[in-house]
Amino acid sequence: MNRFQPPTFSLIDVPTLKERYSMDSVLGEGHFAKVYAGRRVEDSLPVALKVIEMYSGKMDPLDRSLPLEVSMLNRVSHIRSVIKLMDACYDQEENTLTIVTERKESTMDLYALLKER
Secondary structure (H helix, E strand, O other), rough: OOOOOOOOOEEOOHHHHHHHEEEEEEEEEEOOEEEEEEEEEEEEEHHHEEOOOOOOOOOEEEEEEEEHHHHHHHHOOOOOOOOOEEEEEEOOOOOEEEEEEEEEEOOHHHHHHHHHO
């Protein structure tokens, strides 16, 4: 019996994403994605928006309605030390996936933290 059932999660549409969040400067980027600083419009809460371009469409085999990365983050968001998933949006026209998570204003780079210890 499965003792942990992840909270239900649904993707939001592009207009809702733009209504809920503002996007600011780039925090970092990799080969397939950029992460932007942003804020939730209703209360100015700091958020991070990860925009994955040319999304490959890998879906969770256990929940085919969610992209795999979104589903995995949803499953661990209840853990205290893991950033919280707030929203996610797939834009079919642009073929981009945007994942919105909480953003801590003051954080330490993992490499620096490990080096310090």
